[in-house]
Amino acid sequence: MTDLTGKIALITGSTSGIGLGIAEHFAKAGATIAVNGFGTAEEITYVVENLSAYKGNQARFFPADLMDGEAAITLVNQVVNHFGKIDVLINNAGIQHVEKVEDFPADRWESIISLNLSSAFYTSKAAVPHMRRSGYGRILNIASAHGLVASPFKSAYVAAKHGVVGFTKSLGLELAEEENICVNAICPGYVRTPLVDMQIKDQAKVHNMTEEEVIREVILAAQPNKRFVTVEEVADLALYLCKDATRSFNGAALPIEGGWTAR
Secondary structure, three states: OHHHHHOOOEEEOOOOHHHHHHHHHHHOOOOOEEEOOOOOOHHHHHHHHHOOOOOOOOEEEEOOOOHHHHHHHHHHHHHHHHOOOOOOOEEOOOOOOOOOOOHHHHHHHHHHHHHHHHHHHHHHHHHHHHHHOOOOOOEEEEEOHHHHOOOOOOOHHHHHHHHHHHHHHHHHHHHOOOOOOEEEEEEEEEEEEHHHHHHHHHHHHHHHOOOOHHHHEEEEEOOOOOOOOHHHHHHHHHHHOOHHHHHOOOEEEEEEEEEEEEO
16 A cells, blocks of 8 residues: 555546546545546535545645646645645646547647646646655656557647657656656556547547447557556556655656557
């Protein structure tokens, strides 16, 4: 078991999907969670109360428009001002849009690049100085198998996730001489989350297929094990990377995708 008692973890996009699963795993391990993401007031209250139930955890919600770089920096500073430090930063927030390039809306391109890629730069820029002062830090960027390989009709998402992997490598080199601070990217294959459910609908439209056909012939066709990656599998890997024993994992892009990128 990884013990994160006393650690402060900011997890973007942690009100649903992979981010929420990671938040639950980290709360169970004793971390205090800074929650960020979309949702109604009732949904956010429910998430915060559930996370606060673990080991006396005092989870708190921090709203921020991560498509705005200054807002992303402010988010990190608010977490530090409230809790006194930041030990773990997990850049998980993301959106998707599926469309061929000539019909891809320019505003959707800009939004995907801003949220999926640029926000990780701004939050990391703000967090690293605090981690240097405390002598401990883990930055985990939730990339994607699409950060390692491409698929058609996902130009913005693939570009952003490749950028996340490149950013992780560069920042990893900058932090390489720090005793216990490192940054890595986790690259999941398809995880059944609300984001993937939206992709299934979009793919069905693009390919003129039923959603069941998309799952079988498009989505899981890429994953040799023919099943979705689970949220728990991704959360377990994220938790493992926060152990002191994983200090030598740095600047890595770690695939968890049933063998997809082994082809």
